[in-house]
Amino acid sequence: MGDDRDAIRPEVPPSGTGCVECEAEGSWWLHLRRCAECGHIGCCDDSLNRHATRHAHTSGHPVIQSFEPGEDWFWDYRTAAFIDGPLLAPPRSHPVTQPVPGPAGRVPADWQRLLDD
Secondary structure (H helix, E strand, O other), X not given: OOXXXXXXXXXXXXXXXXXXXXXXXXXXXXXXXXXXXXXXXXXXXXXXXXXXXXXXXXXXXXEEEEOOOOOOOEEEOXXXXXXXXXXXOOOOOOOOOOOOOEOOOOOOXXXXXXXXX
């Protein structure tokens, strides 16, 4: 894995408004994270599937940014620390109308219990 200049590509747009893998599997997520290098949107480590971390490990893309409205923090898996980063290409979050957890219609009524297991 390279330095931050290699790991953050501000011009790359996000892959969509939801977790790529959860969308493909018909699953759901708690919060979303954006790969700062390729724009992949994955679910956070508090979600059932932890696709953002899985993407970082399999792709070698070490930096993510929150994809939640009002959040702009970056996380570097190499150092396990928050870092500063530039503005990324819009959109910078999922739509504010998208529920958390999401997406609408796929979140089970007992979602909190499922995440506690």
